[in-house]
Amino acid sequence: MYRCLCAVILFVVTAEYSAATAIFGVSDKADPTGEITDEVTPGSRDQKHTFNIDLPASDLSQALILFSDQTGVHLIYSSALTEGLYSTGLKGIYTLQSALDVLLESTHLKAVRVNENTLSLQQGSDRKALEVQTLKNINVVAQPWDYEQAHQSTPIASQAVTKSQITEQGMRDTRDVLRMVSGVVANDGESRRDEFFIRGFNAQRDTYIDGVRDDSLYFRDLSNTERIEVIKGPGGAIYGRGSAGGVINRVTKKPQATALREASLILGSYDKVRVELDFAGAVAARPDFNYRFTLANEDSESFRDNVESQRFAMAPALSWSPDLNTEILLQAEYLKQNSVPDRGLIADPEQGEIIDDDITRFYGEPTDYIDNEIWNVRTRFTKRLSERLSWESIVQWSKATLDAVNSKPFGFDEDINGRTTVKRTAIYFPQTQQNWLLKSEMKYELFSGWMDQEWLIGMEWLNQRRELWVQKTNVPNIDLLSPESQSPPVRFSEEPTVDSQFTARTWGGYLQSLFSWSSRWHVLLGGRLDYFRVRQCNLDACSVGNPYKRRDWEFTPRVGLTHQFSEELSFYANYSQAFIPSGYKLFQSNPEVLNQKPEQFYQREIGFKTHLFQDFDGSLALYQIDSKSPLTAVQEGCGSNHNRKQSQGMEVNINGEMINRWSVHANLTYTETVEKRRCEVENKFANIPTWQAALWNSYRFQHGFGAGVGIYYVGDRFASYQNKVTLPAYTRVDTTLFYESPLFDVRFSLNNIFDRDYVESANRALLVAPGAPLNWHFAVTTRL
Numbered sequence: 001m002y003r004c005l006c007a008v009i010l011f012v013v014t015a016e017y018s019a020a021t022a023i024f025g026v027s028d029k030a031d032p033t034g035e036i037t038d039e040v041t042p043g044s045r046d047q048k049h050t051f052n053i054d055l056p057a058s059d060l061s062q063a064l065i066l067f068s069d070q071t072g073v074h075l076i077y078s079s080a081l082t083e084g085l086y087s088t089g090l091k092g093i094y095t096l097q098s099a100l101d102v103l104l105e106s107t108h109l110k111a112v113r114v115n116e117n118t119l120s121l122q123q124g125s126d127r128k129a130l131e132v133q134t135l136k137n138i139n140v141v142a143q144p145w146d147y148e149q150a151h152q153s154t155p156i157a158s159q160a161v162t163k164s165q166i167t168e169q170g171m172r173d174t175r176d177v178l179r180m181v182s183g184v185v186a187n188d189g190e191s192r193r194d195e196f197f198i199r200g201f202n203a204q205r206d207t208y209i210d211g212v213r214d215d216s217l218y219f220r221d222l223s224n225t226e227r228i229e230v231i232k233g234p235g236g237a238i239y240g241r242g243s244a245g246g247v248i249n250r251v252t253k254k255p256q257a258t259a260l261r262e263a264s265l266i267l268g269s270y271d272k273v274r275v276e277l278d279f280a281g282a283v284a285a286r287p288d289f290n291y292r293f294t295l296a297n298e299d300s301e302s303f304r305d306n307v308e309s310q311r312f313a314m315a316p317a318l319s320w321s322p323d324l325n326t327e328i329l330l331q332a333e334y335l336k337q338n339s340v341p342d343r344g345l346i347a348d349p350e351q352g353e354i355i356d357d358d359i360t361r362f363y364g365e366p367t368d369y370i371d372n373e374i375w376n377v378r379t380r381f382t383k384r385l386s387e388r389l390s391w392e393s394i395v396q397w398s399k400a401t402l403d404a405v406n407s408k409p410f411g412f413d414e415d416i417n418g419r420t421t422v423k424r425t426a427i428y429f430p431q432t433q434q435n436w437l438l439k440s441e442m443k444y445e446l447f448s449g450w451m452d453q454e455w456l457i458g459m460e461w462l463n464q465r466r467e468l469w470v471q472k473t474n475v476p477n478i479d480l481l482s483p484e485s486q487s488p489p490v491r492f493s494e495e496p497t498v499d500s501q502f503t504a505r506t507w508g509g510y511l512q513s514l515f516s517w518s519s520r521w522h523v524l525l526g527g528r529l530d531y532f533r534v535r536q537c538n539l540d541a542c543s544v545g546n547p548y549k550r551r552d553w554e555f556t557p558r559v560g561l562t563h564q565f566s567e568e569l570s571f572y573a574n575y576s577q578a579f580i581p582s583g584y585k586l587f588q589s590n591p592e593v594l595n596q597k598p599e600q601f602y603q604r605e606i607g608f609k610t611h612l613f614q615d616f617d618g619s620l621a622l623y624q625i626d627s628k629s630p631l632t633a634v635q636e637g638c639g640s641n642h643n644r645k646q647s648q649g650m651e652v653n654i655n656g657e658m659i660n661r662w663s664v665h666a667n668l669t670y671t672e673t674v675e676k677r678r679c680e681v682e683n684k685f686a687n688i689p690t691w692q693a694a695l696w697n698s699y700r701f702q703h704g705f706g707a708g709v710g711i712y713y714v715g716d717r718f719a720s721y722q723n724k725v726t727l728p729a730y731t732r733v734d735t736t737l738f739y740e741s742p743l744f745d746v747r748f749s750l751n752n753i754f755d756r757d758y759v760e761s762a763n764r765a766l767l768v769a770p771g772a773p774l775n776w777h778f779a780v781t782t783r784l
Contacts, residue, residue, distance in 0.1 A: 055090040063087035077121035092257040155560025155572035157232040170749040182651040182667035188769035193217035198245030200647030208249040216400035223296035224315035234578030236556030255290035255319040261784035269775035272300035292317040305362040309339035325384040335374040349765040359770040364407040393440040421477035431468040452516040462506040466586040470498035524560035534583035599629035616656030624648040689715035710734040719762035730758030749777040
């Protein structure tokens with residue numbers, strides 16, 4: 001298999017490079033001077049040009065003078081801003097933005113554009129020099145690995161939460177991060193995985209890492225995260241299967257030539273202790289060979305009885321740039337987590353209410369456990385073949401193993417004394433998922449006097465295998481109000497209910513183009529063709545050679561239009577599609593369902609994007625997503641042989657600096673959903689509130705001190721599709737105090753400061769996940 005994969009990679013590399021040479025007449029010869037010959041200015045449309053920068057360690061004022069000389073950019077600033085600030089130096093190949101990000105890191109200075117060749121340095125609130133939180137630099141036309149496409153010109157809604165936001169707000173996991181993104185709802189994920197809804201639709205397998213599918217089920221750690229992006233709306237034209245409401249992309253930390261030595265100690269409620277390391281720099285003082293290494297170790301308990309967790313995460317990375325136009329990046333991630341599964345509180349679907357008012361009660365067994373182990377290894381080869389043509393190929397292997405026993409409540413009973421007890425079943429469900437992925441893209445840019453063009457062509461091959469074993473047995477009932485288990489360790493002697501082997505293979509090819517006229521009009525056209533093949537056998541079906549199989553061919557288009565009224569305001573509209581095949585989750589409890597055709601999704605969206613002043617942006621999106629999925633059996637009198645779902649809503653976002661030192665990040669979401677199955681009445685989606693909002697304010701005082709306050713509102717929503725149990729609305733308030741300096745940072749946070757009882761999410765109608773009461777979080781970070 002490995003030889004075949006290597007042969008495929010070599011064939012694709014050779015074929016694509018030969019095709020590029022034949023069609024575009026490109027050459028792989030580097031400039032013999034080793035310097036960039038293109039003259040670019042900040043503000044020009046092509047900020048993808050790089051500069052060969054060599055700045056020794058010095059005072060920041062001297063470093064800025066040399067930076068201006070080497071880039072040709074004129075910098076305006078007051079000498080008082082740089083007084084007492086020091087630069088550790090900068091050497092290597094950088095874009096203008098990436099160089100400023102590193103040069104101004106930890107200075108709280110930002111660069112504001114004055115004209116085509118001039119930047120003004122001002123006091124800022126963010127460590128990123130030119131960063132705008134609404135994906136101003138993310139190319140949603142292509143893939144998230146290219147960040148130079150102007151956000152204003154793309155007819156797609158998108159948002160990002162950056163590292164500085166994550167640090168400032170004391171975000172502890174991906175659920176905390178995505179609370180600041182409109183249209184996204186976090187779920188408990190059965191206490192063993194990330195699970196989210198985007199625009200009403202489940203996105204638990206629509207997760208990506210650096211633009212590559214990462215759909216294994218586990219809790220992602222933030223120690224190796226630079227930012228998290230959400231690209232909204234059906235994305236089948238680029239991402240293929242899934243992505244009905246959008247995709248979530250985690251951008252990881254990359255190697256860099258500038259030395260970085262950062263260590264953090266984090267303490268918190270419930271005996272939480274966490275240590276993080278982040279090291280980077282040049283290997284053997286070679287600026288073309290850089291590394292990055294992150295590590296995290298965490299041990300914590302919970303406000304829930306008997307619940308605890310231990311986690312270890314490690315991520316080494318190496319990059320090599322043999323010349324100015326080539327980069328080879330090798331990355332690996334390893335995560336191991338041991339925890340106690342927690343199914344939450346108990347609700348009664350018949351009464352339509354949560355009947356347990358003690359948020360600490362635990363209805364599992366002390367012997368329940370979840371052991372997760374995750375590996376992800378990937379290599380990325382990037383080559384600029386000419387000024388207009390670039391190429392990137394990625395190979396990724398990942399493996400996720402889960403070993404778990406979970407005691408799950410499923411109903412109520414009464415004992416001989418008339419007390420209410422909870423009926424439970426114990427489930428043993430070890431599983432393994434392994435992915436092999438090959439992805440290759442070429443991008444061509446053509447800038448002319450009357451129309452600019454950007455073309456993207458790509459292919460993706462993905463082979464996935466998942467093995468799942470399930471055994472069940474009943475365990476003794478437990479008292480509803482005093483759930484103290486005295487049961488012996490659970491023994492599974494019954495035959496398995498599931499012994500599944502599932503394989504899925506995907507071949508996809510896509511083509512997209514962006515046409516721009518007079519810097520005002522932009523048209524996006526694209527489509528992707530997918531071939532998706534699945535094979536599943538259960539119990540002894542594999543041994544007798546009688547698996548269930550299905551093959552699907554699907555084409556998903558996308559079209560969008562943007563009109564920029566000015567540099568500050570643009571209007572956009574788009575139409576996009578996506579599909580979800582029956583084997584999308586890599587397992588189907590009823591294998592005969594695999595014979596169903598894929599579920600189809602169609603979106604229509606309009607919106608506005610505005611860049612009001614300096615670093616302050618806003619956006620408004622109005623959308624409607626409709627889906628149709630075939631029924632397993634047509635019922636008489638239904639009038640349709642399809643299930644129907646619809647989600648429509650509004651998303652409002654503002655991000656940036658209101659005035660000097662005062663930053664605001666806020667969003668408001670309105671979502672109206674409806675679902676009809678067969679002849680049943682129309683119901684709302686589970687876990688999706690009609691209204692939700694988030695607001696984070698932070699203010700930086702003099703001398704590095706600052707404070708922040710966050711307010712989060714989530715409206716009423718139903719626990720399940722049946723709409724019998726309502727999860728009440730809640731408002732939570734968090735606050736933080738911090739001190740930042742070039743050498744160390746200190747932060748102290750209080751979450752849920754009014755100690756409100758609330759429910760975060762539900763897993764079916766019976767089991768609901770409570771939110772944490774008042775808790776604290778202390779972090780100190782040092783830079784060596």
